[in-house]
Amino acid sequence: MKETWKIAKWEVMRNLRNKQFIIGLLLTPIIMAMFSGVPRLLERWNQPAVSTYYVLDQAQGMQGLSEMSLGNVLLKSYAGSAETIEQSVREAEVAGYFSLHHGFFETGELELFFNERNNDGVGVIGSFLSNLLQQQRMQAANIAPEQLAHLTSQASVVAVAMESADVPGGEEVIVSMAFIALIFLLIFSSGTMLMQSALQERRDRMAEVVLSSIRPNQLMQGKVLGHFLLGVLQLVFWIALGLPAIIYFLDFPVWEAITQVNVPVLLFFGLFGYLLFSAIFVSLGATMEDLQSAGNAQGLVIMLPMLSFLFIGPVVSNPDGVIAQFASIFPFTSPALMIMRNAITRVPTWELILSAVVLIATTLLIIRLAAKVFRVGMLMYGKNASMGExxxxxxxxxx
Amino acid sequence: MAGLEVAAIRKTYSSKAVVDDITFQAEAGKITGILGPNGAGKTTTIRMIMGITAPDSGKIWFTSNGKRYAGVPRSLVGYLPEERGLYKEARVMEILQFLAGLKDISAADAKTSAIDWLAKFGLSDYANSKIEQLSKGMAQKVQFIASVIHQPEFIVLDEPFSGLDPVSQDVFKAEIRALAARGTTVLLSSHQMNIVEELCDSLFLIDKGKEVAYGSVARIKEQYGNYRVQLVADKAIESLISSTLVESCHQHSDSRWTLGLKDRVSPSEFLSTISKDASIKEINVSRLSLHDIFVKIAKGGSSNERNMENRQMGSYEELA
Known part of the structure; x- marks a missing residue:
């Protein structure tokens, strides 16, 4: 363990002094902020300009106001006559005009003339006029607006769970999803770094020197541990930056939500998922000469963690179905999908236990095989190993 | 006896014996050379001694302070592998401290020791340089330091002189001798026969996984080294060239010949056959050099061009 720790410490220190690592550490939150912030900014900028319509208010619908603002639409009372209004609209380059004549309250029909460039206001003006029409007619029929509201009110249904404690709330789903996302981020970022580290060890011809001092298993464990610590450090750094932002901007009850989550399930499946994939990645690095020349088989193995994404759809739409059951027990997808299933439905205890046992057994087996591949691979110089080898x-x- | 004992080790890959029943010893305080053509099984033997791979059968012992260990304890050994390298982006002092740390040397002790060694090799100014900034020779010196910084009782040097300039070679030779003088067991593998001849107390020659010669340099020369006559004369001296004592004759130029004497023909026996009026300008009788012996031994194996140590695919099994 002491030797493992020495390697882990070296890997951590080496990366902390590495410019690329530092840049990645700082750049990622910037990129994340950009991806989440920029669309909001763009949306704000993209707010449509106000369209102005002239109203020839013969029926006094605007109650003598010279201007009325309806969101993006501005209605302006036109002082001139019906003969000059079209000319005025063209000259002022406004969106259009209509004439609010007395006949409208009889028939409810009205013609809106609009400039070729834009007729955005039709909907808004339509609903404004509908209200006007209703008010007018209610007044005529002596019905108070309060009465009308009462008559047309909608039914409101509140869902009450009979076993409210066991059914996960929306917040638990969000926290679980966020946790899965973080675990995947960790698997991919430290998985790639682990692969690079094993590759680099071979490329720099260090393996033999190091292996003359410590056992291959210790070297592998040290690398896995070191990159796990680095990954956690990255996550903590990012979360420390991101959490205040989430609380501030999104108004999401983070702490409350976390207390609702089944933390042991999250940590167990997260940790073992990480161990499983990192053992695969580090030994994979030991079989390759460089990343560019990775063979098809190796490429497929790199894609292995992606397998979980295939099952997200079926699990979400039918969390108690056979596919969901399979995906949450099959060890290469269970880390993510068991966390997810557990967040959106009640998973029977036996399934949780079976899934955990299968995952532990697979992880131990994979670590054992990976250690052998790593041991032999680290001393190879030449080119990529084939699957047969x-x-x-x-x-x-x-x- | 203190030092390394290798007893009947074997390693087979895909039913091919890469190392076949090898037995030798390397005494403490002595420099033992392990020689052989490419693909002879040297690296596999060294890796088994280092405990990087395990022999199929046979035993390896190391004796230190009166205690005999099965296998060489990792903390007692220093290793300079043939395939050389250091983490390129790491700094010299960092990497020396890290590697010494793996041998349980504290960072402070490693630093003191590293400063001494760097000074010895004229690298004091490079302690904080990155490995990638060093020349090949400098990096090799750093790696040599890495293999001796923890004062190992046993050191394995695989091709330590390749790529070094003559001045650096001399520095290395002096340091290796000094290590042996302090009682370190030194196992040296090299293709530079002149250096091996100069440094080694005893030799183990291996070819196709088997022992071909083993003993002190003098004994091996005696065993394999027939005499060789270098001759300078105005014209060919037929009586000498076609003598029954001569096994081979090689003419280098109009006036220079090298004659190889048959087994067990002594210099005086040959010299007594030269007539007094032979027009010889120079004559030099000497043992075959280690180089010639090596070539002679390796000839049988020279068709084996496959260089196992450079491990093209297919010879991957060599390593497991």
């Missing part, structure tokens, strides 16, 4: 290495006895 990797399988053969797995059968070698330990030193």
């Amino acid at each position: 990797i399988v053969k290495w797995m059968q070698y006895k330990d030193v």
